[in-house]
Amino acid sequence: MAKLKCLQKSTTSVKTLYPQGYINVVSNMILVEDKFYEFLDADPDERPALLQAAAGKDTNNNDVIEHERADGVSEIIDNNNCKVLAQKDVKRKGNKRSVVTVPLPDKRPTDVTYLNQYTTIIHDMVQAGNQADANKFMFGLMLLTRCR
Numbered sequence: 411m412a413k414l415k416c417l418q419k420s421t422t423s424v425k426t427l428y429p430q431g432y433i434n435v436v437s438n439m440i441l442v443e444d445k446f447y448e449f450l451d452a453d454p455d456e457r458p459a460l461l462q463a464a465a466g467k468d469t470n471n472n473d474v475i476e477h478e479r480a481d482g483v484s485e486i487i488d489n490n491n492c493k494v495l496a497q498k499d500v501k502r503k504g505n506k507r508s509v510v511t512v513p514l515p516d517k518r519p520t521d522v523t524y525l526n527q528y529t530t531i532i533h534d535m536v537q538a539g540n541q542a543d544a545n546k547f548m549f550g551l552m553l554l555t556r557c558r
């Protein structure tokens with residue numbers, strides 16, 4: 411299972427995390443009822459374009475959601491190179507066993523310092539009094555990147 415990241419390309423082609431992309435996905439798709447159901451009901455082959463539209467463009471007018479290919483190269487997702495599967499959480503009825511899918515990284519991490527970039531962003535947003543955007547960023551991060 412691939413992970414998705416919101417990245418911004420600078421004028422020097424260096425890519426950095428783009429928190430606003432995560433916030434936009436939550437604000438423009440998850441929290442808007444008709445957009446939420448449009449995404450949920452869409453064909454998996456059509457969802458990449460819906461995600462890109464929700465995420466918006468970076469400051470250089472580039473799409474921001476990328477995935478990493480098996481060869482290690484990151485590329486912008488679109489309907490031709492990515493299929494996005496989505497399903498709502500299901501609560502089991504009665505005494506039936508629940509089924510939980512826990513996505514794991516392809517390689518076992520030896521530490522979790524790679525999460526510093528995310529926790530720093532959340533910390534800075536909260537310190538600036540922007541709890542709402544911190545929550546949206548965290549939700550978008552859990553939804554798309556799953557901290558891997």
